Amino acid sequence: MLPDDVLAEVFDRLAPCSLAIFRGICKAWRTLVDGRRLLHKDLLPLSMARIFINYNERPYVQLLFCPCPCTELFPPWRSVVDHCNGLLLLVGGVLNPATGQWVPLPEPPLPCKGMERFTHNMYLVFHPFVSSDIEVFLIRRVPDRGDYDDIIKYGTDRW
Amino acid sequence: MAAPESGDGNNGAARMVTLISSDNTRFEVEAAAASLSQTLQLTILDGGGGGGDGIPLPNVDSATLSKVLEYCIKHAPAAANGGAPNATAVDRAELERFDNEFVNIDQSVLYSLIMAAHNLEIEGLQSLVAKKVADMIKGKSPMEIRRTLGFPDPTPEEQAEMNAHMLEYGWAYE
CATH class of the missing domain: 3.30.710.10 (Potassium Channel Kv1.1; Chain A)
Structure with missing residues (x-):
């Protein structure tokens, strides 16, 4: 069996997806992965701190449930566009409601020629297999057609 | 030269x-x-x-x-x-x-x-x-990986821990 230091070096080079699988193989590896914080748990959806609810007919979201007494860190005048791994995509930026960190989004890129009239949807996207970054995707909505053909990734940052 | x-x-x-x-x-x-x-x-x-x-x-x-x-x-x-x-x-x-x-x-x-x-x-x-x-x-299950790496079969306690891990990290196995 490889010494811990050597194993940690190998583990540190693995994608989070593979690393998570190794963590589940035996107790020694779980201890190693957790003890050295190799898996960035802060990026993973491992616990639930609170639930927000966005009623269709209401312009902004409400805090529905919070297991601990907490002060509201959420700007109540903004509506939630999307959410992912505990982060909220609001109009104009991304909020981490657990820490209160707010990262404004850059100006969206100009639409391609011919797409000016179309509205767009925005999404928070994260897949640990691909990247440890959470990204914002802007997808133009093309009316009367089933496909979206102007997908622009325009904001990427670490939160 | x-x-x-x-x-x-x-x-x-x-x-x-x-x-x-x-x-x-x-x-x-x-x-x-x-x-x-x-x-x-x-x-x-x-x-x-x-x-x-x-x-x-x-x-x-x-x-x-x-x-x-x-x-x-x-x-x-x-x-x-x-x-x-x-x-x-x-x-x-x-x-x-x-x-x-x-x-x-x-x-x-x-x-x-x-x-x-x-x-x-x-x-x-x-x-x-x-x-x-x-x-x-x-593409291997945790059990297959253990066998690949020459681990003995898990004890019931280890098996329970492996199951708990799979529940918690389900996204990794997709």
């Missing part, structure tokens, strides 16, 4: 160094190839390993060292180009083909390589063996 007599290593043939494995086999390689090892690089820069002296590597046996040097010799030209920003697609494809073939080896050899890459601090090789380790578990 006569070649200058002083051998500062920059003229004519490439400078060679000698590495000595734990079982006392001597390997003569170009300094540029051996210098892929961060551990050896300083010694070589200080002029070590040349002439009759060799650099002893008490942690690496001859079979492993021979394999490691095969990697270093293949990768040295690209490394000399600063990570080969101007390498052609053909060169890169050839290195990739070599790398894939290189780690197509038994697990015992892979373990020796992982140890050697660690001891000699060869960044590219460390990444390559990690990739191989990741490939070994791709």
Whole structure:
């Protein structure tokens, strides 16, 4: 069996997806992965701190449930566009409601020629297999057609 | 015109160094190839390993060292180009083909390589063996991985912990 230091070096080079699988193989590896914080748990959806609810007919979201007494860190005048791994995509930026960190989004890129009239949807996207970054995707909505053909990734940052 | 007599290593043939494995086999390689090892690089820069002296590597046996040097010799030209920003697609494809073939080896050899890459601090090789380790578990269940790696079957307590892990990290198994 490889010494811990050597194993940690190998583990540190693995994608989070593979690393998570190794963590589940035996107790020694779980201890190693957790003890050295190799898996960035802060990026993973491992616990639930609170639930927000966005009623269709209401312009902004409400805090529905919070297991601990907490002060509201959420700007109540903004509506939630999307959410992912505990982060909220609001109009104009991304909020981490657990820490209160707010990262404004850059100006969206100009639409391609011919797409000016179309509205767009925005999404928070994260897949640990691909990247440890959470990204914002802007997808133009093309009316009367089933496909979206102007997908622009325009904001990427670490939160 | 006569070649200058002083051998500062920059003229004519490439400078060679000698590495000595734990079982006392001597390997003569170009300094540029051996210098892929961060551990050896300083010694070589200080002029070590040349002439009759060799650099002893008490942690690496001859079979492993021979394999490691095969990697270093293949990768040295690209490394000399600063990570080969101007390498052609053909060169890169050839290195990739070599790398894939290189780690197509038994697990015992892979373990020796992982140890050697660690001891000699060869960044590219460390990444390559990690990739191989990741490939070994791709698409396998935790039980299959345990068997692949020669673990005994889990106790009921271990099995319960594995199940709990799979619940918590379900996304990793998708």
